[in-house]
Amino acid sequence: MLDQSNIFVHLAAGHNSPRPKQFKKERIMKLSKLCLVACMMVLVAGLIAGCTTPQATTQAPAQGADQQPPETKPAEVVIGVYEPMTGAQAAGGAQTYQGIQLAAEQNKEVLGVPIKVVLVDNRSDKTESATAMTRLIQQEKAIVVIGSYGSSNSMAGGEVSEKAGIPVIGDSPTNPLVTEGKQFYFRVCFIDPFQGRVMAKYAKENGIQKVAIIKNISQDYSVGLSAFFRTSWKELYGSEDGIVAETSYQDGDQDFTAQLGAIKDADAIYAPGYYGDAALLMKQAREMGFTGLFMGSDAWEAPELGQIAGAAAEGAVISSHYSADAATSPDSKAFVDAFRAKFNETPNTFAALGYDAFNLALDAIKRANSFDPKAIRDAIAATKDYPGVTGSITINETGDAVKDAVILQVENGAFKYLTTVKP
């Protein structure tokens, strides 16, 4: 019974006798007939599609892209993008996609073949992320995929792409687990252990003696960073005594007064989390009379942070990937100008990372001189000193980028570049 059954199996239990019905039977019957027919058609259509195109199931790429030397060019190259455009992480997804849009506008073709960018929304949700990735690979025939903001979304997509053998370049998932054990997942950002160390080092260099950690316990990102910060703190200070408190909140929480009440005597608060939460936290901390330093992470970087927190955010420091102020290379200056021209705002970290991820994908295709996903994968893995706008990118053996981090400080509501930290 376990392995053979179907939607009609409950009939085995004995045909039903028609029951008395008090409502408009006709309409229901008609409707149910329609549904039944619709369902059958869907099922049959699916099966026919399956029968007629058996090659569609082959593990790796398909259609055109499959092991074709570049001389016989496919009609178009599909680059898939899966980002959280709706749901809890929509803000980050939208910013990333701006960068990707700009990159796509500047590069209409690769190896003489037009590029088609297909964006699929993963709704900040794991189930949707996996489906979105499957769609990009199987339906849209993407040969390389960019994404996703939010490590948990990336992890779900990574399981699918790994099996299908399609390379993915993560723009900003910083959790170490994203590329762990994955041959086809790469990223253009640094990872959280480094980011945690950067802030611990900053604290040490700036004479912070007592720190309190407030983490969002329901976000993998926040939990991970807090742990890495703690480890680095212990290494640098020799003990954990300086961490006077570690407390937490959850998604959807907006009142942090109880958490803040417990940590009034700290010199600094380290609160890696999303900027909406962070802004409220800073505002409430200042209202309660906290005068120390706020330390945060890359997810704080959004113009809204300063707008929401107002004066409370002044002086807060964060670790991040990139700063438009520090844009020294001609490429990155050109990027900032082009971005301002297109969107009428200064690009932030996530836009820049999206831009880099897209361009690295194109660069890898060019270096591989092929549209074969395997060859592109090897080219991405071999990336060395790629001049991205967020800095020079070298992919290491685990598929992560080894890059500098920058430290930014809030000044007049905007993020100002402070310094660069080498890995």
Place this chain on the structure above:
Amino acid sequence: MAAKRNLYLTLVAITVVAILLWFAQENLNPYYQRILTLSAIYSMFAVTFNLIFGYTGQFSLGHAGFAAVGAYVTALLTMSPAQKVANFFLQPIVPFLRDVELPFLPALLIGGFVTVLVSLIVGVPALRLRGDYLAIATLGFSEIIRVLLVNLQPLTNGALGLKGIPSNTNLLYAWGMLGFCVFVCKRLVDSSYGRAMKSVRDDEVAAEALGVNLFKHKILAYIVSSFFAGIAGGLLANLISTIDPKVFYYTLAYQIVGITVMGGMGSLTGSIISASLYTIFLELLRPIESQINIGSLQIPGIPGMRMVIFSVLLLVVILFYRKGLMGDTEFTWDALFRFLRKPKGRNDQEGKVA
């Protein structure tokens, strides 16, 4: 005569569909496979919710919690020890869980049983509550489970979630389990227990007066419901290969209510049709969000449009097909034959017979 004919027809249908599924498993595009598999999993959620609410009248919103327990147990039992060690890099996993590794099917069943045990902790006392109080108690229960999953890092890896769960779930497993689930539920609701359940739904006081043991029947429906919801959770975990507590947010229970009402309270067929349509429609609507080119005119895609249209469709079904797509009717061969005989579908006569 007709009974025998129907039995044969059913057996033939099962065989045919099993062969089709097996064939699809081998040949169908993985994207369609995933959608069909998800359909089966959501169908299981809807069918189990229908059992506890549609047939027994107990408004339980604990499905997200059931699914979470099933998913985590199955995932932890099927992952390889090496994979678990790699996952639990912040806090090591408890040794007992680290070393255990089971094949998929036993893991799935254990997941179902553990779900039942956990759900009984709240179910036994809470099922004495009525109506909306039961709803909020079970909703709270499912949120408690989620909070525990987030906090008990050595057991669940907390917010980091689990990844690298073997992707065992396929079309055959999903639809097979759904078949098993529907079979059990159908047997149950057609039995004397089922009639007692319906009497509890229609009028608790009257049912009790007639000698129906309210608690026994409620808890029976609750156990069967949570068992299969746990299994559906396990299937989901082994389909997407990675889970974290956010997957089992209480809004999952709302989705399941929506799907079930859309299909029709008290119709297992309706639940399955509605869950499949839900999954398929969400994917069919995707092109709406991408850029549409009409000649040289470009309409930029609006992210989120898909969900807006989907919610409108949901509301339309709820408002205009108030009994749901199937009402409380089931698919039967007899109905199919009547349908085939009178394809134009004026069923005056039938109404009288019924």
Place this chain on the structure above:
Amino acid sequence: MTFEAFMQNLMNGVSLGSLYAMIAIGYTMVYGILRLINFAHGDLVMLGAYWVFYGVAIFQLPWWVTFPIAILLTTLVGIIIERSAYKPLRNYPRINLFAAAVGVSFLLENLAIVIFGGRPKAFSRPGFLDSQIKIGNVTLVSYTLIIIVTAIILCALLIYIINRTKVGMAMRAISKDLETTSLMGININHIITIAFAIGSALAAAGGILWAVKFPQLNPLMGMAPGLKAFIAAVLGGIGNVWGAMIGGLLLGVVEIMLVALFPTMAGYRDAFAYAILILLLLFKPTGIMGEVQAEKV
């Protein structure tokens, strides 16, 4: 914990609790009359806050103009929802109403994502709500007091309406027995619409004050307060206005105190809150203030 710290936490708890209470009153009002768990209530909270945001940010209106307009607009939306989505289902099983509420809630959230955008927006507080007050070692921001006072005033007003006016009497009649009430020549549709309007207005007021306290707007911001208010309403005895007020205050204070007393266990806060709720329901199945209703046979 020192006395000052205790007072500080208590004030913070009461101010959070008053917000829960304001939203819970709307919940409980709709529930008392229609027996409908209106899950779209939390999204009306979100709408109320967004209207103010647009009024202030785009039309540059002063707060004393935007607040009433925002409440009016939200009330209008509430009435439209009631008329189009809930009224047609009034004579159907309550699960249909519940599903409709879930559908409306999905629709409002997704529309908000499409129209307002997913990025959190900054809400600017009117200046008079921003000043700090120091009483001993307890620091308060003026909005804390204003929230508490507003909640009490609105609650009292509502109780007056329900107990002392004709409309209120009709509402009480409907909540006892809808059919009989209609036989008495009372225009049920009219009264239910008024109840929805009041509920939505309270949601909007709650949303505006919520945004004053937590000046960050996003399309899903209504979900957490909505659920918390629902719990508060159940805690107090759903359908009972005083109960909602007490439930809201209790929930707010308990939430803050749990974290303040056990900062390292902060992650378990919601689990404790729900456990308390479930235990309370087991011993007093109709909440703190709920009436025990005789079963109809």
